[in-house]
Amino acid sequence: MRVDLRLIASLIEPGSRVLDIGSGDGTLIEHLFRTRGCDARGIEIDMAEVTRAVAHGLPVMHGDADNDLAQYPDNAFDYVVLTRTLQAVERPREVLRQMLRIGTRALVSFPNFGHWQVRLQLLRTGRMPVTPTWNRPWYETPNIHPCTILDFRELCAQEGYAVEEWLAIDEAGRKSPWRRSLRLANMFGEQAMFLMRNA
Amino acid sequence: MDTIAPLPDIEHTASVFAEGITLDCGQRLESFTLAYRTYGALNAARSNAVLLCHALTGDQYVAERQPLTGKPGWWENMVGPGLPIDTDRFFVICSNVLGGCMGSTGPRSVNPNGQIWGTDFPPITMRDMVRAQQMLVARLGISRLFAVIGGSMGGMQVLQWAATFPDQVFAAIPIATAAYHSAQNIAFNEVSRQAIAADPDFAGGRYWAEGKIPARGLAVARMMAHITYLSEDALNRKFGRKTRRQINDAAAAGENASFFGDVFEVESYLRHQGSSFVRRFDANSYLTVTRAMDWFDLAAEHDGDLSAAFAGTRTRFCLVSFTSDWLFPTPQSRAIARALNRAAANVSFVEIETDRGHDAFLLDEPDFARTLGGFLSGCAEHAGIA
Numbered sequence: 001m002r003v004d005l006r007l008i009a010s011l012i013e014p015g016s017r018v019l020d021i022g023s024g025d026g027t028l029i030e031h032l033f034r035t036r037g038c039d040a041r042g043i044e045i046d047m048a049e050v051t052r053a054v055a056h057g058l059p060v061m062h063g064d065a066d067n068d069l070a071q072y073p074d075n076a077f078d079y080v081v082l083t084r085t086l087q088a089v090e091r092p093r094e095v096l097r098q099m100l101r102i103g104t105r106a107l108v109s110f111p112n113f114g115h116w117q118v119r120l121q122l123l124r125t126g127r128m129p130v131t132p133t134w135n136r137p138w139y140e141t142p143n144i145h146p147c148t149i150l151d152f153r154e155l156c157a158q159e160g161y162a163v164e165e166w167l168a169i170d171e172a173g174r175k176s177p178w179r180r181s182l183r184l185a186n187m188f189g190e191q192a193m194f195l196m197r198n199a
Numbered sequence: 200m201d202t203i204a205p206l207p208d209i210e211h212t213a214s215v216f217a218e219g220i221t222l223d224c225g226q227r228l229e230s231f232t233l234a235y236r237t238y239g240a241l242n243a244a245r246s247n248a249v250l251l252c253h254a255l256t257g258d259q260y261v262a263e264r265q266p267l268t269g270k271p272g273w274w275e276n277m278v279g280p281g282l283p284i285d286t287d288r289f290f291v292i293c294s295n296v297l298g299g300c301m302g303s304t305g306p307r308s309v310n311p312n313g314q315i316w317g318t319d320f321p322p323i324t325m326r327d328m329v330r331a332q333q334m335l336v337a338r339l340g341i342s343r344l345f346a347v348i349g350g351s352m353g354g355m356q357v358l359q360w361a362a363t364f365p366d367q368v369f370a371a372i373p374i375a376t377a378a379y380h381s382a383q384n385i386a387f388n389e390v391s392r393q394a395i396a397a398d399p400d401f402a403g404g405r406y407w408a409e410g411k412i413p414a415r416g417l418a419v420a421r422m423m424a425h426i427t428y429l430s431e432d433a434l435n436r437k438f439g440r441k442t443r444r445q446i447n448d449a450a451a452a453g454e455n456a457s458f459f460g461d462v463f464e465v466e467s468y469l470r471h472q473g474s475s476f477v478r479r480f481d482a483n484s485y486l487t488v489t490r491a492m493d494w495f496d497l498a499a500e501h502d503g504d505l506s507a508a509f510a511g512t513r514t515r516f517c518l519v520s521f522t523s524d525w526l527f528p529t530p531q532s533r534a535i536a537r538a539l540n541r542a543a544a545n546v547s548f549v550e551i552e553t554d555r556g557h558d559a560f561l562l563d564e565p566d567f568a569r570t571l572g573g574f575l576s577g578c579a580e581h582a583g584i585a
Binding site for chain 1: 515517518533536537540541542543545546547548549550551552566569570572573574576577578580
């Protein structure tokens with residue numbers, strides 16, 4: 001299992017109701033069900049992945065973050081999870097609002113556009129950065145809303161979300177050592193993970 | 200096709216309900232019969248029963264030779280030992296719907312006055328069908344079904360089951376269906392009904408009294424309906440513009456190809472579908488059951504709010520649609536999925552890629568079979584079924 005998924009699972013209370021947006025082949029929801037007794041469900045946009053997950057016995061429905069979250073009632077879940085997808089949705093702020101409407105907590109991970117390699121490449125070459133994390137050329141990347149860790153923190157403050165936990169993680173999803181300083185995390189963290197709730 | 204004997208009477212396995220049933224229309228059937236088949240064995244906990252709901256012209260012969268036609272059952276590819284609906288694990292039940300013509304009480308049955316019901320047979324709804332099925336399930340000693348599964352009209356029954364008896368359905372699989380019959384689908388049904396009514400042999404619905412069946416009308420109804428079960432791509436792939444004879448061949452044979460005989464392959468195919476159908480289906484049943492589909496509107500039972508039909512449900516749902524199905528297109532399944540989301544229900548929703556149209560749910564579609572089998576296995580784990 002992806003290291004970042006393991007990390008996410010560790011942040012989720014056993015027995016919780018969880019919605020995983022962009023659940024892929026369902027690895028996380030299966031892990032949450034099997035090891036933490038969660039009622040975990042998924043939404044996935046790629047139909048082949050949906051079919052694979054459902055054929056594996058997992059509750060996954062075809063849908064996407066931009067259009068399908070509005071259907072759920074308030075507080076239907078304890079956690080709503082969005083991994084490495086926020087930068088690819090059409091309306092990130094609205095998606096976050098929906099996540100914290102339908103869930104008590106939101107767990108969000110995203111690639112950090114403030115990473116030093118990204119900054120340095122843009123500065124040195126004057127061209128769109130291509131790094132292990134931001135690895136698709138500009139004309140075919142699905143990532144239409146990149147942000148930095150500081151940007152995300154700023155949005156949380158604006159929207160009135162309490163950040164219960166945040167961590168910088170490297171490309172593989174391991175925790176980075178930059179836990180005390182957001183500025184350092186913003187420079188050296190390849191990805192970030194935030195656990196938020198409505199303040 | 201003109202002179203076809205009325206349907207032969209066949210002995211079907213059946214259960215008689217002398218307690219009768221009060222129908223949605225307000226009328227009572229003082230006693231009724233449901234013909235059914237079962238496959239596999241009920242476990243000691245009585246927890247492994249799967250009810251299959253057949254489509255408009257289907258019947259209870261799911262996984263065995265159909266006694267009237269001699270053809271394989273309608274879901275032999277899906278139901279059996281080791282198949283997605285595994286009869287080594289599950290006890291599978293399928294009954295002929297109320298209003299049907301394969302042994303269950305319907306317009307061909309005899310009424311309390313000793314007469315054939317015919318056009319006096321009361322109108323039936325999906326909920327009537329489902330309530331009758333529930334009585335059968337209870338009589339078989341089953342208080343909760345592990346799963347209810349069905350496609351098309353069968354899917355409507357699955358939805359009705361989940362809404363009417365939520366505590367008796369652990370998992371529900373509505374396939375290629377909708378929460379209400381659309382105006383377009385009612386329109387198609389109406390053309391079918393008018394074709395039947397226009398046949399002089401229909402005799403105002405009293406054809407049995409004259410020893411006839413409205414074979415031409417019923418065949419036209421079936422031909423038209425059959426087109427809606429396919430897709431343009433499937434028809435093109437199968438038939439294209441292939442002809443049985445050319446315009447000059449017919450002329451040489453002294454025939455006029457404009458007025459008589461079939462020219463294109465697709466025509467012969469449809470004619471065959473029509474003529475074989477009339478040998479196994481009763482016209483008044485066709486009218487009764489198509490009307491039942493037309494009446495179906497699950498949200499209407501809940502002030503127009505479909506999610507209210509599933510409020511508080513603990514049933515696990517798996518909705519399946521097919522890309523090329525234009526009779527029950529994917530948006531209708533998606534609407535159900537969203538209503539279930541609004542009810543915070545546990546719902547899986549898959550759209551299967553295929554060019555075979557509505558009928559795809561009856562055909563060999565590997566992704567569909569995997570989805571069905573996998574969903575059932577996952578649910579069996581949650582339900583604690585070995």
